[in-house]
Amino acid sequence: MPELPEVEVVRQGLARGVVGRRVAAVEVYHPRAVRRHAAGPVDFVALLQGRRVESAQRRGKYLWLPLDSGDALTGHLGMSGQLLVVPPEKPDETHLRVRITFDDRRRELRFVDQRTFGGLLVVAGGAELPSTISHIARDPLDPLFDDALFSQQLGAKRTGVKRALLDQSLISGIGNIYADESLWRAQLHYDRPTERVTRADALRLLAHVRDVLQESLAAGGTSFDALYVSTEGVSGLFERELAVYGREGEPCLRCSAPVRRAHFMNRSSYYCPRCQRAPRSPRTSAGTRSG
DNA sequence: ACCCACCCCTGGGCGC
DNA sequence: TGCGCCCAGGGGTGGG
Numbered sequence: 001m002p003e004l005p006e007v008e009v010v011r012q013g014l015a016r017g018v019v020g021r022r023v024a025a026v027e028v029y030h031p032r033a034v035r036r037h038a039a040g041p042v043d044f045v046a047l048l049q050g051r052r053v054e055s056a057q058r059r060g061k062y063l064w065l066p067l068d069s070g071d072a073l074t075g076h077l078g079m080s081g082q083l084l085v086v087p088p089e090k091p092d093e094t095h096l097r098v099r100i101t102f103d104d105r106r107r108e109l110r111f112v113d114q115r116t117f118g119g120l121l122v123v124a125g126g127a128e129l130p131s132t133i134s135h136i137a138r139d140p141l142d143p144l145f146d147d148a149l150f151s152q153q154l155g156a157k158r159t160g161v162k163r164a165l166l167d168q169s170l171i172s173g174i175g176n177i178y179a180d181e182s183l184w185r186a187q188l189h190y191d192r193p194t195e196r197v198t199r200a201d202a203l204r205l206l207a208h209v210r211d212v213l214q215e216s217l218a219a220g221g222t223s224f225d226a227l228y229v230s231t232e233g234v235s236g237l238f239e240r241e242l243a244v245y246g247r248e249g250e251p252c253l254r255c256s257a258p259v260r261r262a263h264f265m266n267r268s269s270y271y272c273p274r275c276q277r278a279p280r281s282p283r284t285s286a287g288t289r290s291g
Numbered sequence: 292a293c294c295c296a297c298c299c300c301t302g303g304g305c306g307c
Numbered sequence: 308t309g310c311g312c313c314c315a316g317g318g319g320t321g322g323g
Contacts, residue, residue: 003316033298078317080301095301112308115300118314159294168318175316225303228316243315266296268314 002077004139004213006228006236007061008110010083013231014065014264017085018109021102022052022073024119033097033111036132037121047071047122048100056128056172062133064126073109074127075131078118084110085231108259139173140210151202154194157224160283161197162190162269165209174209177222177245180270184244189281190262190269215241244270 002010019074025046028034028041037044052068063083064074075083084093085107098111098120111120123130138145149169158166164170166178174182183190188201197205216222221236224246229235239246243253248261252272262269 006316076317078300082318113300114302115315115317130313157293163294165301176317192323224316267316 002081002221002228003061003175003178004141005178005219007058007063007077007173007221008141008217009221009230009236010077011056011058011063013085013202014109016061017107018065018102020053021106022049023048023103024101024103024105025043025049025099026101027099028097029099030097030116031114033113033119034121036119041056044120044122047124048073057108058139059129059133062130062136062137062172064123064130066127067122070125070127070233070287072123072130073120074126075120076118078113078115079113080227081111081118082110082227082229083231084112084229086110086233086235096252120153129287137170137172138172140206141173141213145171147203147206150206151199153231154197154202155199157194160191161188161192161194161205161285162285166265167206171209173213176267176269177242178212178216180211181212181243184270184272184276185212187275189276189278190264190271193281193283196279203224203265209245217254242273246270258266274282 026045028045031041035046036040042255048248054066054068055067057066062076066072088108095113096110096286097111097113100109123132137226142149152169154164162179162183165174186205188205210225218236219238220242221228222238223229223235224239230270247270249258252259252275255272255274257271257272257274260273
């Protein structure tokens, strides 16, 4: 569910809510939530107990909390994950998967995840950058993101431009919402072959990606429902600023043509058929079975 | 070395 | 009401 702005809101909440605190106890209620921790839940708990949280980091949609042991508590929210910092007396959420309490006995950290696509693990020596996410590219809000390299790598791909935007090893943090919003702003069709995206197109697209991510972050992210909330349970307000995502049949905010939804990559792509012209030779044969 | 279809889950909404 | 489908912001993996 969450993309970069939503995950960054969560990271900021973790920075305020758990950094500097020492773990007292950890309870794992659903083994699937820690399935990426190969050594199992018992080891997961052992590596956390007594450790102090040093900071809260993010790359793309991944989060990690460096610990005073040099390890890192690493997490991904998947489609429906939440990291909540709540008073211990607050009743357990239906989909509570992991509880982490601290030795000051104040607010606890809860990992709640309806669909369990997300999960937590402790990566040994992962404080700098957990090895499990070393394949994830820097995100476009990272000061060290290399625009020229992105443009060059995009051009070298043989796929459609939206597929490339969603490829977390090329550029991280973008998901279905912000891909569609960025492509609409850049007036590029989602299936334009990457070899036909000029360097100027790529840099313009990148600028729109940054704008939309930053605008959303400033609004606290996009919350269609209660599944995405901050660590304090607060929803984001960016939904009202979405130009195409979820607006099938409604007028394009630029030209008034009805926004279309296409089935693409087993998902939906929202776009303006007038502002974002389909390529002559699309990358994907899967058509626009409209729904 | 790439690229893509499939799979992992739960729950809400809708048509019948 | 209930059933069966479709849909949802994610990534990893195995096969082509």
